[in-house]
Amino acid sequence: MSVNKEKLTEALDKKAIYGEDLNFTSYDDNDTVRIKSTDELSAGGKKKLERVGIELDEAGRSATFVQVDNAAVTVNVKKDTPLVLMNTGDAAKAFPELVEKYWWKAVSPETDKYTAKTALEKETGYFIHVKAGTKISAPLQACVFMGHEDQLQRVHNVIIMEEGSELNIISGCASDPTVENGVHIGISEFFIGKNAKMTFTMIHSWGEKVAVRPRTVAIVDEGGLYMSNYVCLDKVADVQMYPTCRLIGKGATARLNSILVAPEGAHLDIGGKAILEVSGTKAEIITRSISTGGTIINRGLLQGLAEGVRAHLECNGLMLNDKGRIYAIPELDAHTGNSELSHEAAVGRIAPEEIEYLMARGLDEEEAAATIVRGFLNINIEGLPESLEKKITDTLDTFTYNKGM
Amino acid sequence: MLKIENLSVAVNGREILHDINLHIRPGEVHVLFGPNGIGKSTLMSAIMGFERYEITKGKIYFKGQDITNAPVFERAKLGIGIMIQRPPTIRGLSLRQMEGICGATPEETEHMAEWMDLNKFLDRSVNEGFSGGEIKRSELLQLMAQKPELLLLDEPESGVDVENIALVGRAANYILNSATAACGKACDRPCCPHNFKDVQVNPLGKSNRSGLIITHLGHILKYVPADTGHIVFDGTLACSGDPEEMLSCIGQSGYEHCIHQGCRRWKK
Numbered sequence: 001m002s003v004n005k006e007k008l009t010e011a012l013d014k015k016a017i018y019g020e021d022l023n024f025t026s027y028d029d030n031d032t033v034r035i036k037s038t039d040e041l042s043a044g045g046k047k048k049l050e051r052v053g054i055e056l057d058e059a060g061r062s063a064t065f066v067q068v069d070n071a072a073v074t075v076n077v078k079k080d081t082p083l084v085l086m087n088t089g090d091a092a093k094a095f096p097e098l099v100e101k102y103w104w105k106a107v108s109p110e111t112d113k114y115t116a117k118t119a120l121e122k123e124t125g126y127f128i129h130v131k132a133g134t135k136i137s138a139p140l141q142a143c144v145f146m147g148h149e150d151q152l153q154r155v156h157n158v159i160i161m162e163e164g165s166e167l168n169i170i171s172g173c174a175s176d177p178t179v180e181n182g183v184h185i186g187i188s189e190f191f192i193g194k195n196a197k198m199t200f201t202m203i204h205s206w207g208e209k210v211a212v213r214p215r216t217v218a219i220v221d222e223g224g225l226y227m228s229n230y231v232c233l234d235k236v237a238d239v240q241m242y243p244t245c246r247l248i249g250k251g252a253t254a255r256l257n258s259i260l261v262a263p264e265g266a267h268l269d270i271g272g273k274a275i276l277e278v279s280g281t282k283a284e285i286i287t288r289s290i291s292t293g294g295t296i297i298n299r300g301l302l303q304g305l306a307e308g309v310r311a312h313l314e315c316n317g318l319m320l321n322d323k324g325r326i327y328a329i330p331e332l333d334a335h336t337g338n339s340e341l342s343h344e345a346a347v348g349r350i351a352p353e354e355i356e357y358l359m360a361r362g363l364d365e366e367e368a369a370a371t372i373v374r375g376f377l378n379i380n381i382e383g384l385p386e387s388l389e390k391k392i393t394d395t396l397d398t399f400t401y402n403k404g405m
Numbered sequence: 406m407l408k409i410e411n412l413s414v415a416v417n418g419r420e421i422l423h424d425i426n427l428h429i430r431p432g433e434v435h436v437l438f439g440p441n442g443i444g445k446s447t448l449m450s451a452i453m454g455f456e457r458y459e460i461t462k463g464k465i466y467f468k469g470q471d472i473t474n475a476p477v478f479e480r481a482k483l484g485i486g487i488m489i490q491r492p493p494t495i496r497g498l499s500l501r502q503m504e505g506i507c508g509a510t511p512e513e514t515e516h517m518a519e520w521m522d523l524n525k526f527l528d529r530s531v532n533e534g535f536s537g538g539e540i541k542r543s544e545l546l547q548l549m550a551q552k553p554e555l556l557l558l559d560e561p562e563s564g565v566d567v568e569n570i571a572l573v574g575r576a577a578n579y580i581l582n583s584a585t586a587a588c589g590k591a592c593d594r595p596c597c598p599h600n601f602k603d604v605q606v607n608p609l610g611k612s613n614r615s616g617l618i619i620t621h622l623g624h625i626l627k628y629v630p631a632d633t634g635h636i637v638f639d640g641t642l643a644c645s646g647d648p649e650e651m652l653s654c655i656g657q658s659g660y661e662h663c664i665h666q667g668c669r670r671w672k673k
Contacts, residue, residue: 359476359481361506363506364476371498375495
C-alpha cells in the first residue's frame with residue numbers, strides 16, 4: 001500500500017466534517033479473535049444476522065462473508081461460482097497489482113480520523129472481484145458483526161466489477177444483543193466498470209449506543225449501474241455517513257434509496273451525494289425518514305459538472321413524535337447551463353384526512369396510521385431482485401408504529 | 406336504515422347545517438341537490454363522522470343504533486360506505502392492498518377490477534396520479550369490496566368523462582341493487598350479473614341497499630333509480646320530492662326560484 005504513514009498518523013486527529021467526534025481511546029481496539037466461526041455466535045447474535053438479511057445456511061446465496069469484530073470468520077464461495085471473495089488483507093497480499101490500481105483510490109485515507117485509522121491498522125473486510133461479462137444471479141451476502149462490548153471495529157471493503165459483470169450484494173451489519181457500546185468504521189470502495197451492474201442492499205441493526213462511521217465511495221463507469229439501498233429501522237445511537245457516487249462514464253447511473261427510522265435517543269446523520277462528472281449520466285437519491293423521537297439529518301447533494309446530466313433528489317420525512325427532529329438539507333450544484341437537477345423535500349406529520357380516509361374503509365385510528373407509515377416507507381425500488389425486495393419488505397413488516405411512542 | 410333527527414352541524418365553530426331531519430328506509434335512494442358550498446358535503450361528512458364536522462345538536466341513528474358520537478371506523482364497520490369528492494393519495498399503499506382492507510378476497514379484487522377497468526391500477530399507490538374518472542372508479546371498486554348497506558356518494562360524476570359516466574353509474578347501481586341490477590341497454594359492461602365472466606362471482610349478492618347521492622347535473626340518475634330528492638338551501642333541507650321533477654325544475658329556473666315555486670307542490 002502506497003500510503004504515507006506520517007501523513008496518515010497526522011490524519012488520526014482529523015475530525016470528520018459531520019457527526020460527533022469519537023474518541024478511539026475509550027474503545028477496545030485490538031484484533032483478538034474470540035469467535036472463530038458463526039457456529040460460536042450466541043442465539044441472539046444469530047437472530048440478529050437473520051434480521052439483517054444474512055442466511056447462515058447460505059441457502060440461495062452465491063457467496064458468504066462474515067467478519068466478527070476484526071477478523072474474517074467465514075469466506076465461502078459456492079462451488080463453480082465465478083467470483084473472487086477474500087478477506088481484503090489477504091487479497092492485498094495476493095494481488096499487489098490490484099492494490100496499486102484500486103486500494104484507497106476511491107476513498108482518500110486522509111479524509112478523516114476514521115479512514116486514517118483503518119488505513120493504518122491490519123486490514124479486514126471483504127474483497128469482491130467479478131470478472132468481465134460474468135453475471136451472478138444469486139446474491140452474495142456479506143456481514144460485519146460486532147461481537148463484544150466496547151469493540152472498535154474497522155472494515156475495509158473493495159469491490160471490483162469488471163465490464164459487463166453483474167452482482168447483487170446483501171450487506172448486513174449488526175451487533176450481538178449483549179453489545180451496548182462500540183464503534184464501527186466501514187470503508188467501502190466500489191468500482192463499477194463499463195456496463196456493469198451492482199445492487200448493494202445494506203441493512204443495519206446495531207446496539208443502542210453503538211456509533212457507526214461508514215465511508216463509502218462508488219465510481220461508476222460508462223453505462224454502469226449502481227443501486228444502493230440502505231435500511232435502518234432499529235435504534236442506534238449515532239450513525240454518520242455521506243456515501244458518494246462518482247459517475248465518470250457516459251450513461252452511468254446511480255440510485256440511492258434510504259429508509260430510516262430514528263427512535264428516541266437515535267441520531268442519524270445520513271447523506272447521499274452524486275457527482276455527475278460527464279454528460280449523459282443520471283442519478284436519483286430517495287430517502288424516507290421517520291422520527292419517533294430521534295434526530296435525522298438528511299443531507300443530499302447532486303453535483304452536475306457536465307452538460308446533459310439528469311438527477312433527482314427526494315427526501316421526505318414523517319414526524320411521529322413531538323420530541324424528534326428531522327432536518328433535511330438538499331443541495332443542487334449545477335456547473336453548466338444544460339443540466340437537469342431537481343429536488344423535492346417534505347417533512348410533516350401524518351395528514352388527518354389520510355387517517356380518516358382509511359378509517360372510512362374500516363381501520364381504526366392506529367391501524368390507519370400504521371398503514372400510512374408502512375406505505376410511506378415502501379419505496380418502490382425498480383430493478384431490485386425479488387429476494388432482496390422481499391427482505392426489505394420483511395424488515396419493514398417488523399416495524400410497527402405505536403401511537404404512544 | 407338511516408334516521409337523522411334535528412341535526413345541526415358546525416365547522417370551525419360556524420354552524421353550517423340547522424335542524425336537519427332525514428329518514429332513509431332500507432332500499433331507498435335519496436338525492437341531495439343544492440348550490441355549491443351550501444352544506445351537502447357537510448351533511449355526508451357528519452353522517453360518516455369526520456372529525457372536522459362538529460355535531461352541535463340532534464342525533465344520527467343507523468340501523469336503529471345511535472351513532473352520533475361513534476368513531477368513523479365503527480360507522481364503516483356497521484355498514485356505511487362513503488365516496489368523498491377528493492380522496493387523498495396514500496403513497497406506498499397499493500389499490501390491491503386497499504381492496505383487502507375494504508374486505509375483498511384476492512379473487513373478488515381481480516374480478517371487480519376487471520369490471521371497473523382498473524386491473525392496471527391494482528399495484529399502483531391509491532389515487533397517486535389518478536385522473537378524475539380513475540379516482541371515481543377506484544372509489545367504487547373500494548366500495549364494492551366494502552359492501553356497505555348505506556352508500557354515500559358525493560358528486561360521483563364530477564371530473565368523469567362522458568364515456569366513464571356510464572361505468573360509474575352502473576357500478577353505483579350494482580352496489581345498490583346487485584341482485585337485480587338492470588340489464589339490457591343500460592348494462593352492456595360491468596356490474597350486471599348476467600354479464601359476469603363467471604356468473605358465480607357476484608360478491609355483492611345481497612340487494613336492497615340504501616343510498617344518499619349528491620349530484621349537480623343528475624347524470625348519475627340515468628343509471629341509479631332514486632326515490633326522493635332534497636334541495637339543501639340555507640343550511641336546511643328546503644324541500645323534498647320527486648328527484649326527476651326537481652332536477653328539471655332546477656335546470657329550468659334555478660334553485661331559489663325552484664324552492665319557492667315547486668316546494669309547495671312537492672310537499673306531501
